[in-house]
Structures are given as C-alpha cells and as structure tokens.
Amino acid sequence: MDWSDLPIFLEVARAQQLGRAAASLGVDATTVGRRLRRLETAVGQRLFEQGPDGQILTSAGEDLLARATAMAAIASDIRTPPAGRTEVDGTIRVSVAEGFGTWFVSRHLGTLAQAHPKLAVDLVATSGFLNPTRRETDVAVLLARPRRGPLRTRKLTDYTLRLYASAEHLAAHGPVHGIADLRDRRMIGYVPDIVYAPELRYLDEIPGVRDPVLRSSSINAQAHMIASGAGIGVLPCFIGEAYPGLVAILPDIRISRAFWLVTHQDTGRFDAIRAFTDWLVALVGRERAVLAPD
Incomplete structure (x- = not known):
C-alpha cells in the first residue's frame, strides 16, 4: 500500500464527490480516481460505490475510514509543536531559475530568516530545474506550468x-x-x-x-x-x-x-514548505512593480 493514498481517501470520504475532493486537494479528478483505484487494489476491496449524489463508502470503506482517521490524528499530534513552541524548523530545498534566484529571491531571503530563524533553505539557482515530482526539490519556481505529476501548482507572478x-x-x-x-x-x-x-x-x-x-x-x-x-x-x-x-x-x-510555484502534493502542506511558499507569495505581491513594471 502507498500510504500517500490515504489522505486522498480521507478527502473523498469527507467530500463525498471526486470533483470536490480534487478541488480541495489541488489536483484533478482523474488523479483522485486513479489513486483510489490503486488503494482499492492494495486492500483488495471496493471502498466506494457510486451513488446518485457521489461516492458512498462501502463497509470495507467504513472500516478503513475508522483506521485512517485514527492514523491521521496520530500524524497530526506528531506535526503539532509542543505547547509554547511555534517556531518553524527543518531544511527545505528550493529550485529556481538562475536569474530569479540571484537577482530577486536571494536579495530578500534575510527577511525569511528573521521570521523563521530555525528554518534552513537550500537555494538551488541554476540553468535548469530540479524535479518536484521525483522529490529532487521541495519547492520549484518554474517557467511553465507542469502538465502532469502529483503536484500542487499555482501561478506565482508575471x-x-x-x-x-x-x-x-x-x-x-x-x-x-x-x-x-x-x-x-x-x-x-x-x-x-x-x-x-x-x-x-x-x-x-x-x-x-x-x-x-x-x-x-x-x-x-x-x-x-x-x-x-x-x-x-x-x-x-x-x-x-x-x-x-x-x-x-x-x-x-x-x-x-510567468513564474509558476510548484510543490509535491504529499509535502506541500508541511509547515516548513508552507512557511517558505507563503513568504514568497507575499514577497512577489509586494514587489510587483519590480517584476512587471509599467
């Protein structure tokens, strides 16, 4: 079983429709359906039936829901910092185009370091990009929107x-x-x-x-x-x-x-990655006149 399929399952169980679950997860419905079929193959039972209004859990699905919900709660406890500790820490790797990394991102990284002093950032600014699909990088800023892969993608800026x-x-x-x-x-x-x-x-x-x-x-x-x-x-x-x-x-x-901001769908919600992407989105919003002057 691929454990990364369980969050997909949980979201479909909550939303009760593939389309709504896909929108919440930031992927297309085809990907959600494929991941569910893979999970059903792994457990050897159907987990959903198609009802008039969407997906309905089977008895096997209800059983897995109870187990997966418990696992999600444990995972949430692991991710939640101890009382009184709110710092974001860890190390993330960020792949960006050479010019954007040298002339824009690196000039402002000090503000991120001030906000999150325990967060380490590896800025890979080269001609070419690391691939978030293959987990070569945690965050990528690309010149074009990826057309495939288990990714979360948004337009960063023109x-x-x-x-x-x-x-x-x-x-x-x-x-x-x-x-x-x-x-x-x-x-x-x-x-x-x-x-x-x-x-x-x-x-x-x-x-x-x-x-x-x-x-x-x-x-x-x-x-x-x-x-x-x-x-x-x-x-x-x-x-x-x-x-x-x-x-x-x-x-x-x-x-x-345009630049496109890309993370892997299984890691894009990690605190360290969200801290960086939230910072970068806010930064380009403030610096719009520098990036796309009139």
Missing part, C-alpha cells in the same frame, strides 16, 4: 523583459531609435541548441533582430556581457533595472513571461 544596453555602448555606437538600428549591433543571448526551456527564446519574438553572436547558457553571464558594452540583449526587468549602468531601450518592446 514578469517583464526588455532590451538593454550599457550607457557606454550607446555612447560609442549611438542611440537605438528602432529595430532598424539593431541590424548592425552585436546581439547577446542564449546558446540556441542548449536552451533548457522554450520560454527563454526571447529574441525570436522581436522581428528583424539579428541572431546573437555572443551567447551563454547563463542569464547572469549575458547580463555581465551587456553591462561590459559587448552588445545588446534581453533581460528580465528585475535584472536590467538593478544592474548599474544598464539602460532599457525601445520601450515599446516588452516580453511577458
């Missing part, structure tokens, strides 16, 4: 990208008034054949722009090249506006993307 150049580059090569002015400029971007997500193909959305000739898999390396005067490139505004000496050009060209 963010905006623009073209940037250094003040020195513009002084040396002249201002940029339109796309035509970019045809003779050196462009900076990702290495085309190792772009780890299609959402990173920013330059494809700007018609008439030359292919980049200075390329890196790292958005931080691209930002450094742009700041050095080596050329022009696309950066998230939360990087471009924070980098000294960078100037946004062609204000009519704006590229929109």
Whole structure:
C-alpha cells in the first residue's frame, strides 16, 4: 500500500464527490480516481460505490475510514509543536531559475530568516530545474506550468523583459531609435541548441533582430556581457533595472513571461514548505512593480 493514498481517501470520504475532493486537494479528478483505484487494489476491496449524489463508502470503506482517521490524528499530534513552541524548523530545498534566484529571491531571503530563524533553505539557482515530482526539490519556481505529476501548482507572478544596453555602448555606437538600428549591433543571448526551456527564446519574438553572436547558457553571464558594452540583449526587468549602468531601450518592446510555484502534493502542506511558499507569495505581491513594471 502507498500510504500517500490515504489522505486522498480521507478527502473523498469527507467530500463525498471526486470533483470536490480534487478541488480541495489541488489536483484533478482523474488523479483522485486513479489513486483510489490503486488503494482499492492494495486492500483488495471496493471502498466506494457510486451513488446518485457521489461516492458512498462501502463497509470495507467504513472500516478503513475508522483506521485512517485514527492514523491521521496520530500524524497530526506528531506535526503539532509542543505547547509554547511555534517556531518553524527543518531544511527545505528550493529550485529556481538562475536569474530569479540571484537577482530577486536571494536579495530578500534575510527577511525569511528573521521570521523563521530555525528554518534552513537550500537555494538551488541554476540553468535548469530540479524535479518536484521525483522529490529532487521541495519547492520549484518554474517557467511553465507542469502538465502532469502529483503536484500542487499555482501561478506565482508575471514578469517583464526588455532590451538593454550599457550607457557606454550607446555612447560609442549611438542611440537605438528602432529595430532598424539593431541590424548592425552585436546581439547577446542564449546558446540556441542548449536552451533548457522554450520560454527563454526571447529574441525570436522581436522581428528583424539579428541572431546573437555572443551567447551563454547563463542569464547572469549575458547580463555581465551587456553591462561590459559587448552588445545588446534581453533581460528580465528585475535584472536590467538593478544592474548599474544598464539602460532599457525601445520601450515599446516588452516580453511577458510567468513564474509558476510548484510543490509535491504529499509535502506541500508541511509547515516548513508552507512557511517558505507563503513568504514568497507575499514577497512577489509586494514587489510587483519590480517584476512587471509599467
């Protein structure tokens, strides 16, 4: 028996409908049905019958409900901190895009540490992501919404990208008034054949722009090249506006993307993980103007 199926069973028993249970759990009804069938196979008996208004417990289901409820109560006692202790502790791993981790999350983590001094956070900010489905990470901030897996997913925030150049580059090569002015400029971007997500193909959305000739898999390396005067490139505004000496050009060209907040459905309610996700959701709400400036 997969013990992670028991919370699914308990929620269906409470809600008495697959759809309502799925909505409460943050998964689709197909997943709930599949997990119930797996549980029924494991115990060797039908647990629900389909009634006119939803799912009705069988006698075997009633028996399992009593046992599972007792187990849930024990688990709740284990999770409940001793009287007088409210601190969140433990260690969580968070996987985020390199730029978002370097230029946004890491700059604010001190406020989380102040609020939860016993919470340890491993911030994995790389080109590519760890997989919450395979339990490689507790929390992931992804560029696209996952289409499958036992996950809890929500849109974290939209963010905006623009073209940037250094003040020195513009002084040396002249201002940029339109796309035509970019045809003779050196462009900076990702290495085309190792772009780890299609959402990173920013330059494809700007018609008439030359292919980049200075390329890196790292958005931080691209930002450094742009700041050095080596050329022009696309950066998230939360990087471009924070980098000294960078100037946004062609204000009519704006590229929109989104970050998605993802946890595993079996662990997303753990206190440490909820403390981090609640903090991050509140943070992006306060910093909306930095992430998606008008």
